[in-house]
Amino acid sequence: MLQQVTLSIDGAQVEAVRGTSVLDVAVEYGICIPHLCHIPSLSDFGGCRLCVVELIENSRSKVTTSCTLLVQDDMVVRTNTEKIRKLRRNIAELLVAQAPNSRAIQDIAVRCGVSQVRYPFRNESCVLCGRCVRLCTELWSARAIGFVGRGKDRHVDFPFGVRPDVCKQCQACVQHCPMTITPCDGPMEPGEERLCGKCEAQLLIAESAPDSCIWCELGVGFGCARHAS
């Protein structure tokens, strides 16, 4: 039988099934926690760090990712403190400076309150969220792609760079790649990258209620778990 636990997220007492993650529970209850590498039903590896929350234990707070944090009885979680919003904004700024040519990443940046980018833009084509790798490995059991290299050299590739037979070119990896959604005005040329900010009108609503899901169109862009479910 499924065991129910009760925990507090942003002051609200919520019930959840043991074994689910705080992120899943929060999204289900309409509490907005931005996330990128998380796909419902796949394992979470805590790579993008956007879904960080504060876990309050013995009146001390610890920052941890909500996707890897499993619910427990009497757990106290805060998802939208000033500290968390600042950390999230800084991570989103790093991401958008790295890959401005993705509407998904641009949307996340806007949702996380990034209003200026203080780093020189790069034009990377991958942010290593690992969605494709985990889809291929876990959903299709194909293991046709994986991470190769370490640190700066880390990238997603076929084994030894050659497409193996187990890859049936099903395109699931492409469909879930946040980089395949280009900004509304089309791809930005090198040197012309900028923070898009087209959706700021939507943000006015979002900003007045930063911790609640407003079914924003932003979520469609980055494949928010709430839209997926």
Place this chain on the structure above:
Amino acid sequence: MPRLDTKDDLSALRTSLAAARSHVRASITVCGGTGCQASGCRAVIAALQQELRAQGYEESVHLRVTGCHGFCEQGPIMVVEPGNIFYCHLAPADMPEIVADTIGRGEIVERLLYTDPVSGNTVRAESEIPFYRAQDRTLLAFNPRIDPRSLADFVAVGGYSALARTLAEYDPEEVIREITASGLRGRGGGGFPTGRKWASCRAAPGDEKYVICNADEGDPGAYMDRSLLEGNPHLVLEGMLIGAYAVGAQHGYIYVRNEYPLAVAHAREAVEQAREFGLLGRDILGSHLSFDVEVARGGGAFVCGESTALMASLEGKVGEPRPKDVHTVEQGLWNKPTTLNNVETWANVPLIMQHGAAWFSQKGTKGSKGTKIFALTGRVKNTGLVEVEMGTPLRTILFDIGGGASDGVAIKAVQTGGPSGGCLPAEQFDLPVDFDTLAQAGSMVGSGGMVVMDEHSCMVDVARYFLKFLQDESCGKCVPCRIGIDRMLEIVTDITEGRGRPEQIDLMEELGETVRETALCALGKTAPNPVLSTLQYFREEYEAHIAQQRCPAGVCRALIEYVIDEEKCTGCGACTRACPRDAIRGEAKKPHAIDAGLCHRCGICAAECRSDAVVVR
């Protein structure tokens, strides 16, 4: 060799060893550690063996090749007993003289004695050398006394008696209580209370449990774990056996990096010997403890020193950390409860069980007990392995043991805790070295690296060096570590190359805080420390780079200029010949000049100049 089935077998072996060695008239100890091997101790040992044979001392003089003594810069080194005579910087050609004079006639070879660089006096006995005298050698004390490849040597100095006593007199809970009471904290960097870790592992459900010895030491300049595992592998093994008994583990792993070939070899040999003697295997020393150890080699990733990455690597997966929302004491290796401790932590365990928790906790400060080994390197006169009581002031380590600044230039800072540690300025040198104090000061004890810097070190450049190291070693899994370190490095590089902007300092501070809070593992969480601590204590150096386009230490190439002091230049032409860019012109015997446009600022001319006429501006 007979299998040791009971505690009495072990003491019988010890007695027989003592009897067998009673006829030894004198002994010569030569360090065979990696440092001394690099300076040529193998040839010295071969020459010594030949000479002992030639002069007929093969039987009466005991030659022992030991692990690291810690004073590596003096290698190859030798200690002759009786007399505790210390010879250093040995060459094979010195051996006939040593055997004939010191062994034969009891005379001392003066020219091979150690000269203290501080006082200028020669020192005869090893124990009188200031570098050793100011230390509190507890763990390292074994190294000069035993051959690491001989279990008998270890048993002869009392080895495995702590294990025998523990198995006979303590039940596992009592062992954990003893370790908890001793106040032992993890020596690998985290400083987590060992007793508490063991208790959680013991309490975790499951019959199959593991203990792991983390010997994947990778901090630049740090080598205390290597020296312990190389010099005294059985002590580490004994600690692991006691740990396995306490937490209820049946299997253990020593994860040692492959770049430590000697440590790998000695650990393997120790495990095999222990199996032969029945100290690993089933029903150890007549108890119900069954435990075996495997030696696993690390593939060269710094991040594999992180516990979860190490376990992934042991499982044959890519060495990447995983989130620790579930602790490894509950789900570690193969998802089983696992106790992972550092080499030095394990090595402390037998001593605590032998002498008691009270003995251990009488040394140290309120929160940090016992002794700690540090690898002292950089701009001090004496470098090497230093073991001191926790709470010893930095000043004692740097000046009493280290002998102070090496080039007559004032010491500016000391970097503790490896790449994830921080730089502490001279004003902080009175701080007692313990886990909590250093953490409060913005640095950390870490695994025990200590790099001393003087006025010739640019702190911005130091931060850049460590960021580069961490960028190379980051696994790249999480965004803050992979991109955050990269961006910090980008900014620091901008600053060292003269493109820095004032607002970048604040940005870097904010970014550093973000990385510290949000990175996945301890590597990322501590990665901003070099930047944040230098910003805290040496902000004026950053500002000088940005506002005045000047590197106060004269290190950052883009911001310095080499010029020739016309009054000092003799026109010898040494610089002209050495300059790889043909940037120096001048007539013979007349002052030369450097063409700043051609100059690449390599500094070769300054090194070549015999009259110190090339100056950095």
